[in-house]
Amino acid sequence: MVTIQEVAKKAGVSTATVSRVLNNRETVREKTRVRVEQAIQELNYEPSALGRNLRNSESRLLLVLIPSISNPFYTEIINGIEDTAISKGYNILLCETDSNPAREAIYFNMVRNRLADGIILMDPTVNRKNLYDLASRHPIVQCSEFDEEGEISYVTIDNELAAYQAVKHLIKLGNRRVALINTDEKYLYARERRRGYEKALHEFGLPIESKWMRETEQLGFEGGQQAMRSLLNEADKPNAVFSVSDVLAIGAMKEIQLQGLKVPDDIAVIGFDKISFSNMTNPTLTTIAQPMYKMGSISANMIINKIRGKDVESLILDHELIIREST
Amino acid sequence: MVTIQEVAKKAGVSTATVSRVLNNRETVREKTRVRVEQAIQELNYEPSALGRNLRNSESRLLLVLIPSISNPFYTEIINGIEDTAISKGYNILLCETDSNPAREAIYFNMVRNRLADGIILMDPTVNRKNLYDLASRHPIVQCSEFDEEGEISYVTIDNELAAYQAVKHLIKLGNRRVALINTDEKYLYARERRRGYEKALHEFGLPIESKWMRETEQLGFEGGQQAMRSLLNEADKPNAVFSVSDVLAIGAMKEIQLQGLKVPDDIAVIGFDKISFSNMTNPTLTTIAQPMYKMGSISANMIINKIRGKDVESLILDHELIIREST
DNA sequence: CATAAAAATGTAATCGATTACATAAAAGAC
DNA sequence: GTCTTTTATGTAATCGATTACATTTTTATG
Numbered sequence: 068m069v070t071i072q073e074v075a076k077k078a079g080v081s082t083a084t085v086s087r088v089l090n091n092r093e094t095v096r097e098k099t100r101v102r103v104e105q106a107i108q109e110l111n112y113e114p115s116a117l118g119r120n121l122r123n124s125e126s127r128l129l130l131v132l133i134p135s136i137s138n139p140f141y142t143e144i145i146n147g148i149e150d151t152a153i154s155k156g157y158n159i160l161l162c163e164t165d166s167n168p169a170r171e172a173i174y175f176n177m178v179r180n181r182l183a184d185g186i187i188l189m190d191p192t193v194n195r196k197n198l199y200d201l202a203s204r205h206p207i208v209q210c211s212e213f214d215e216e217g218e219i220s221y222v223t224i225d226n227e228l229a230a231y232q233a234v235k236h237l238i239k240l241g242n243r244r245v246a247l248i249n250t251d252e253k254y255l256y257a258r259e260r261r262r263g264y265e266k267a268l269h270e271f272g273l274p275i276e277s278k279w280m281r282e283t284e285q286l287g288f289e290g291g292q293q294a295m296r297s298l299l300n301e302a303d304k305p306n307a308v309f310s311v312s313d314v315l316a317i318g319a320m321k322e323i324q325l326q327g328l329k330v331p332d333d334i335a336v337i338g339f340d341k342i343s344f345s346n347m348t349n350p351t352l353t354t355i356a357q358p359m360y361k362m363g364s365i366s367a368n369m370i371i372n373k374i375r376g377k378d379v380e381s382l383i384l385d386h387e388l389i390i391r392e393s394t
Numbered sequence: 395m396v397t398i399q400e401v402a403k404k405a406g407v408s409t410a411t412v413s414r415v416l417n418n419r420e421t422v423r424e425k426t427r428v429r430v431e432q433a434i435q436e437l438n439y440e441p442s443a444l445g446r447n448l449r450n451s452e453s454r455l456l457l458v459l460i461p462s463i464s465n466p467f468y469t470e471i472i473n474g475i476e477d478t479a480i481s482k483g484y485n486i487l488l489c490e491t492d493s494n495p496a497r498e499a500i501y502f503n504m505v506r507n508r509l510a511d512g513i514i515l516m517d518p519t520v521n522r523k524n525l526y527d528l529a530s531r532h533p534i535v536q537c538s539e540f541d542e543e544g545e546i547s548y549v550t551i552d553n554e555l556a557a558y559q560a561v562k563h564l565i566k567l568g569n570r571r572v573a574l575i576n577t578d579e580k581y582l583y584a585r586e587r588r589r590g591y592e593k594a595l596h597e598f599g600l601p602i603e604s605k606w607m608r609e610t611e612q613l614g615f616e617g618g619q620q621a622m623r624s625l626l627n628e629a630d631k632p633n634a635v636f637s638v639s640d641v642l643a644i645g646a647m648k649e650i651q652l653q654g655l656k657v658p659d660d661i662a663v664i665g666f667d668k669i670s671f672s673n674m675t676n677p678t679l680t681t682i683a684q685p686m687y688k689m690g691s692i693s694a695n696m697i698i699n700k701i702r703g704k705d706v707e708s709l710i711l712d713h714e715l716i717i718r719e720s721t
Numbered sequence: 722c723a724t725a726a727a728a729a730t731g732t733a734a735t736c737g738a739t740t741a742c743a744t745a746a747a748a749g750a751c
Numbered sequence: 752g753t754c755t756t757t758t759a760t761g762t763a764a765t766c767g768a769t770t771a772c773a774t775t776t777t778t779a780t781g
Contacts, residue, residue: 071767071768072768075765080730082733082767082768083730084729084731087729087730089769090769094728094730096777115445115448115766115768116504117448117509118769118770119767120444120736120768121444121737121767121769122733122768122770123736123739123768123769124395124769126509128509136463136469137466137670139466141463145463145490149492158501160487161487161489163472163476164489165476173485174485176440177443178442179440180442181395181442181443194617199726208566215421287670288670292674321674324676328704343464343614343615344615346553346615347615347648360587376716395737397736397737397738398732398737398738398739399737408761408762409738409739410760411760416738419739421759423747426759426760441737442736442738442740444736444737444738445736445737447738448766449739449766508767599749723757723780724779724781725779725781726777726778726780730774731772731773731774732772733773734767734771736768737766738765738766740765740767741762741763741764741765742761743760743762743763744760744761744762745759745760745761746759746760747756747758747759747760750754750755751752751755
């Protein structure tokens with residue numbers, strides 16, 4: 068590997084001068100600069116980020132922690148993060164945690180080790196003690212999911228309100244038996260969206276019945292399908308379903324159709340996230356749109372500001388109900 | 395930040411001894427080891443990866459370059475890479491290139507800079523000169539897509555054969571007007587799958603007609619939908635479609651159904667990749683399954699072997715035709 | 722042309738770890 | 752208890768860059 072020493076020798080200058088040329092710092096004489104640049108060219112020299120980072124203690128790398136890349140929900144968020152980060156001279160690295168504490172620890176350590184400058188966290192299942200410990204010394208922000216108790220900045224939407232509006236929409240269409248397909252309540256959004264669901268039922272004087280609520284372990288289509296199958300086994304079938312994610316909703320629609328029922332005539336379905344796929348189903352899926360790109364972009368800005376030592380404030384963004392054919 | 399010096403001081407030993415404890419190297423006396431470990435505990439010391447990597451010139455980090463994380467095709471591959479890499483003590487970082495040469499350059503440089511030990515490349519649109527240049531000095535393997543001319547190791551499937559079998563399946567069902575929905579032929583798989591398509595037509599004495607071939611820029615659903623719309627505008631409509639990806643195939647099915655036609659009765663559809671979604675459509679999608687997890691796992695093994703200086707051989711894995719409702 | 726001021730470059734310490742080699746301490750042999 | 756061998760620990764160089772400070776070269780001034 069070519070080092071700065073070799074370049075310096077070839078150009079007949081000191082390493083300090085080469086470094087100055089590299090960082091176009093101070094005043095290097097035109098003649099010398101050209102000579103150094105030539106040497107760099109000829110030797111095909113690439114400065115070692117390791118040496119540089121060690122000295123500067125910064126890496127200009129951001130870690131983005133997501134539970135699983137297979138979840139389309141994260142796609143747009145990541146685009147937002149990426150565009151913003153790159154425009155500010157940072158690169159991002161995607162880390163899939165699988166909600167596995169051991170993996171999280173690895174990535175957290177990359178920040179402790181100074182391999183990365185900060186973390187954008189989208190995984191809610193992180194160990195709280197570890198999280199606080201990291202947050203106390205290193206830049207970290209949360210996106211979408213966040214810890215309600217801690218002091219860590221976040222950007223998210225009002226999940227309770229969004230769920231409330233979704234369910235209200237279903238009720239206003241005349242559906243009085245509204246089911247809920249939820250995920251594990253370890254997720255904050257799951258707890259909040261259930262609250263919104265219950266609030267809407269309550270407001271319209273409808274009973275909150277556990278026979279119409281399901282909690283699925285699986286976040287994939289199959290999870291939604293299973294939950295729907297179980298709901299359809301009830302003697303008293305629901306005539307509408309609010310699902311906390313599009314993926315689950317699509318699984319649910321699949322099951323409804325498998326059983327020979329029609330969406331929305333027999334059962335109306337509403338999802339959450341507006342993933343690109345939700346427009347490809349038949350019927351197309353009514354859903355709640357989150358400003359995902361914006362969420363990503365804002366969280367990138369937040370973490371960069373934090374890295375630079377500025378104070379940042381948490382934000383709650385607006386959502387939107389997208390009415391399509393499934394309701 | 396706590397350094398090894400502070401630990402050494404606290405434990406009353408030299409940094410060399412602390413380092414030995416950290417790497418449980420050689421023989422450190424029980425008593426000393428305990429004292430050092432206590433100091434590490436109390437100071438909450440984390441060794442700096444930067445210092446360590448600089449000295450050892452290795453980072454135990456692998457870069458995985460994909461064009462876009464939104465493409466579900468990569469999901470399983472990445473799982474395979476991740477499991478294997480982690481079991482061998484390497485961490486992976488996902489890099490989304492957007493097929494943008496500037497971004498690729500950034501990630502390539504991370505390897506040149508020794509921030510990462512090697513690259514698993516899944517993006518075909520990389521600049522060839524850059525690629526060869528990197529490959530000549532640093533470990534890199536290609537997964538799925540590869541450069542036909544270079545010497546860089548790869549793992550993939552026989553795309554031409556798979557496409558041939560898919561189209562043969564359509565023809566054997568009695569469809570004599572088989573259309574092709576392809577992507578940009580900058581992709582190797584696109585060129586190979588077209589060859590397989592043509593081979594099958596040729597074998598059954600069917601003409602190769604450009605009116606039944608479409609090339610789409612967009613890799614998303616919309617691309618498939620548009621291509622299908624255009625195909626259905628032909629006076630002489632196809633009665634079967636081979637689409638080079640499930641995503642495009644699903645878009646195509648959507649359009650067929652929008653126009654009031656039935657899959658597979660009016661038009662049979664076959665996809666490629668067996669993404670998880672392909673089982674959620676109505677009807678479910680006939681497709682070609684690639685051994686994605688295995689491809690990922692093998693490519694991780696290949697890159698690690700390369701990093702360790704071993705020679706590695708390219709591999710072509712088996713695929714499988716999954717017949718479902720759409721044909 | 723001599724001298725002061727400004728600009729360019731060099732010297733060497735530094736970041737935080739690892740490790741060859743040197744030295745000190747413990748164990749074993751008589 | 753002394754001497755040798757073995758084991759444990761310390762010293763200092765090293766990885767590849769950056770930068771405060773020192774030194775040299777250039778430019779400006781009278």
